[in-house]
Amino acid sequence: MTLSSTETSAGLSPKRWLALIPMLLGVLIGSLSLSSIITALPALLSELRLDASVGVWIIDIYPLTLGVTLVLAARAGDHWGRKRIMLLGLGGFAVFNLLAGLSSAGAVLIALRMLLGVSEAMVISSVVATIGSQFHARERVLAYGFWTAAFGAGSAFGPVLGGLLTEGPGWRWVFLGCVPLAALAVLTALWIVPESRAPVTPHWDPPSIVSSVLAIGGLVYALQHALSEPVLAAVLAVVGLASGVLFVRRQKTLSNPLIDVEIFRIREFSIAYTHILVATGTTAATLYLVGLQVQAYQGLSPAASGLVLLPLAAMTGIIGATVPLALKRWSRKRITTLALTVAMLGQLWLASGIPGIPIALGLIGAGFGAVGTLAAAALFDYTTPAQAGQVGAVQEVSFALGNGIGVAVFGTIALATGPGGYSLAMLLAGIVLAAAALTYPLQSFNRALALKRALPFRRALRRRGR
Secondary structure, three states: OEEOHHHHHHOOOOHHHHOHHHHHHHHHHHHHHHHHHHHHHHHHHHHHOOOHHHHHHHHHHHHHHHHHHHHHHHHHHHHHOHHHHHHHHHHHHHHHHHHHHHOOOHHHHHHHHHHHHHHHHHHHHHHHHHHHHHOOHHHHHHHHHHHHHHHHHHHHHHHHHHHHHHHOOOOOHHHHOHHHHHHHHHHHHHHHOOEEOOOOOOOOOHHHHHHHHHHHHHHHHHHHOOOOOHHHHHHHHHHHHHHHHHHHHHHHHOOOOOOOHHHHHOHHHHHHHHHHHHHHHHHHHHHHHHHHHHHHHHOOOHHHHHHHOHHHHHHHHHHHHHHHHHOOOOOHHHHHHHHHHHHHHHHHHHHHOOOOHHHHHHHHHHHHHHHHHHHHHHHHHOOOHHHHHHHHHHHHHHHHHHHHHHHHHHHHHHHHOHHHHHHHHHHHHHHHHHHHHOHHHHHHHHHHHHHHHHHHHHHHHHHHHO
16 A cells, blocks of 8 residues: 555554664665775775776765666655665665675676665665655654664774675675675565655656766766866766756756755755755765875774774764754754764864874764754755655765765865875864854844844834834
8 A cells, every 4th residue: 555645644653663674774784885895895806806996986886876866766766656666776785785795707896886876776765755754843853863873883884894704704795794684674674664655646857867867977976086087077077067057957947847946945955955965075074084094194904994983983873863852952953053063073173183083083973963863854844745755865965965075175185285184174174064053053143133123113113003
């Protein structure tokens, strides 16, 4: 039976919460697939005698195809049912990870990682849209807290797990270990996840599809390769931006657009979206740069580097899961402002060079966990249930672009400015977070100022009325 978004959000059945189990398991598998390959890659390349360029593609093709296919996967879920698309994605995790674990050819591994990226897009877009349509108000924030915790757990233990598996049974188990998890997710999803889709059958517009793929693909690739291939990255960035402009213009002319771009005119929506970009970008850059720093200057192994980064990802999961409890005492805007400030303090700590990297990373992870949960839920608060699929896709694209922008911008700064580049990049990341933290206080100040200016006019109107 297919449930409409209204019916699912209004229902009180605890089955809605049980349905999170296979959905979050899918998020966990995707996060592990994204992060565990990093520490397993050197052994993989050595055993299969592959060039470093092949290794770059084995890593990068996954987030690239994930970003490119998110909007299409969300549209497919709206059309054919989100549970159905999620099951296809989970099945893809099982099949493609099995084949990858048995493969010995670089080109085949790249192709399978690409298909795993598509599978992840199916799972993520369906999970996010299902949460947005089935849960409401503070329930949705709690559900997204669990989502952040699952993603944080995968990010936290992925590099460590990849290193341990590589040093133990071998790198192939980075892929093979995901197979039973994916099979378990499929079986439980068949049983307890309800079906849902958009109340209005979505329209497929080929020009919109092509321009969205070129826009997201061009920008994501350009951001991923800005350091290694600056000329090609610049060309693709221009192609991506031009395609993005055409996409936006096209959506404004359609009665049933692929993405309703008018939602960005909602001020609170745009602010929440910006907070996701900022928090994701600074956090991704920190993981990248600190990982390089401890390996280059402290001589740590990849597995040991993963342990150093553990506090950031662990605090992301812990705070992401518990921050909804704070909404009982404080407003979302106040907590978001505090979270961005805490993350800023962590970045400034790293910039200063003061000992205590784990503490600084814990602060950054705590800030990201809170912002990721609250901002992601806020996107749905200012839109309609019928837009759940679109908003879910927009949300995940923001995480993908934020990741790419953060690594490209702050990574370039760190590498281009010499020995002090690392500290400068961390300092600038802190400044960006400080600017984001001022968003809501400045909004309140402007409202108070506008009210103060309006008081004399209101008093004059009252006198005239008398």
